Structures are given as C-alpha cells and as structure tokens.
Amino acid sequence: KLASEKGGLEKEVAGLRQREDDRQKISQSLRANFTKAGVNADINSRTGEVTIHFGDEYFDYGSSRLKDGMQNILQKALPVYADTLFRDRKIADRISSVEIVGFASPTYNGEYVNPKDLSPGARNAVNYNMDLSYRRAKSIFEYVFDTKKMRYPHQNTLFQTTKVAGHSYLRSKGVDDINLNRKLSDDEYCEKYDCTKSQKVLIKFNFAER
Numbered sequence: 001k002l003a004s005e006k007g008g009l010e011k012e013v014a015g016l017r018q019r020e021d022d023r024q025k026i027s028q029s030l031r032a033n034f035t036k037a038g039v040n041a042d043i044n045s046r047t048g049e050v051t052i053h054f055g056d057e058y059f060d061y062g063s064s065r066l067k068d069g070m071q072n073i074l075q076k077a078l079p080v081y082a083d084t085l086f087r088d089r090k091i092a093d094r095i096s097s098v099e100i101v102g103f104a105s106p107t108y109n110g111e112y113v114n115p116k117d118l119s120p121g122a123r124n125a126v127n128y129n130m131d132l133s134y135r136r137a138k139s140i141f142e143y144v145f146d147t148k149k150m151r152y153p154h155q156n157t158l159f160q161t162t163k164v165a166g167h168s169y170l171r172s173k174g175v176d177d178i179n180l181n182r183k184l185s186d187d188e189y190c191e192k193y194d195c196t197k198s199q200k201v202l203i204k205f206n207f208a209e210r
Helices: 002-037 068-086 120-144 155-161 186-193
Strands: 041-043 050-052 095-102 162-166 201-207
Touching: 002 041, 002 068, 002 201, 050 068, 068 095, 068 120, 068 155, 095 120, 095 155, 120 162, 120 201, 155 162
Parallel strands: 095 162
Antiparallel strands: 041 050, 050 201, 095 201
C-alpha cells in the first residue's frame, strides 16, 4: 500500500514538473515570437499570463470599444499567440482552456474606491467596473474570432478553448495602502499608482491535470 501511494505521489510530482517545464517553454517562445512580430507584451514565465501593451490606443475611460490602434495590435498579436500555443501537438493537446481577463481601474464617478469597502456606494462601483472589465475582454474576444476581420492558423482551436472573465479592480494596487483611507480623485490615484496598469487585459492558458 505504501509503495502504491509513493508511486502515485511520484507520478503527481512528475506531472507538476512537466506542466511547469511546458509553461516555461511556451512563455519563452511567446516572448521571442512577440518580440519578432513587434508586439509590446509582458509574459509571466511562472503563470503564463500575457499582458499586451496598447499604449495610447487603449480603451477610452469607461469604454469597451476597440480603437483602430488596438485592432492593429491584435491583428499582430493573436496569430502569434495561437501559433505558439498550438504548434506543438503534444503541448496543444494538454491545454484545457485559454482565458481573456479584463480589468478596470478602481475609480468611479471621479473618485478612488477602496475594494475593501462594503458600503452600497462602493458595491455599485465594483458592479459597474466588473461589467466594464468583462465587456472589454468580450470586445477583444468578439474581434479576434470574427473571421470577417481576422483569419489565422489555429483560430478555430483557440476559439474552442477560450473563455472570457472580468476581474474589475479587486486586485488593484493600493488596496492595502493605509494612506488611502482618505478619498482620492481619479487624477490623484492615477498619479500614485498609474491607472494604465490597472486597465489591462490578460490572456492566459491553463493545462489539464492528468
């Protein structure tokens, strides 16, 4: 019995190591391929999360409409992402899902809103920004899988594995900052924490466990 349990544990550890190795391999390939394609992106080697930088072409305040510049960046980035993820059949078969995750900055009606605040007004802010961050992710989802606007290898495979989520601002910087007990305006918060880092869209892949 002990031998059997030990064998099962060793197999589980080996699986974890394999997933970590594969994640590192994909992350390194993504970094190199994005650079080659001229896409400005951060890749987290530990999690596989990709943050694409849109610069001044990012969504307007309170908007989920894709600007032309964002569309141009997605035209370059998504074919690279899909090809890197699904080119190697052995790795591709192990990918269970891809997530497009939207975020929004913790400001509402001109003021910073502390995510820890459970008052009705603060909850209205969370609800609004949750919806906004989801709509932003969904607008990217709709664009990159619209075959009238984009066609690229592995598009159908990526489509079948992709889901959309909105995280609002619940993990934004400043949540645990004791200096934020007072109210801050949009400008004050953004000057301190850079709202462009909160207003982002992540793309991440997940492996199936086995």
